Amino acid sequence: xxxxxxxxxCVSHALFKLMQNNHIExxxxxxxxxxxxxxxxxxxxxxxxxxxxxxxxxxxxxILVEGLQNVTRHQKKMKIIQ
Numbered sequence: 727x728x729x730x731x732x733x734x735x736c737v738s739h740a741l742f743k744l745m746q747n748n749h750i751e752x753x754x755x756x757x758x759x760x761x762x763x764x765x766x767x768x769x770x771x772x773x774x775x776x777x778x779x780x781x782x783x784x785x786x787x788x789i790l791v792e793g794l795q796n797v798t799r800h801q802k803k804m805k806i807i808q
Contacts, residue, residue, distance in 0.1 A: 762794050762798065765790075765794065766787075766790070766791065766794070769786075769787060769790050770787065773786060773787060
């Protein structure tokens with residue numbers, strides 16, 4: 727059964743508004759271990775492009791790493807299907 731594009735757009739917009747109204751920055755469903763390296767690489771590249779001081783960049787990167795460690799450490803245990 728094919729999804730109705732108009733329905734998908736409506737649901738997507740409703741989800742976006744719900745997240746915006748509740749100050750939710752991101753949502754991810756799945757095993758978080760598979761995405762952490764990509765997120766850290768993306769953050770590193772973007773931080774290098776900024777002209778902020780090195781101490782601030784290191785602090786931001788450290789907070790990101792610590793947050794990702796907390797997410798992966800406390801996520802619900804799931805079976806990995808390969």
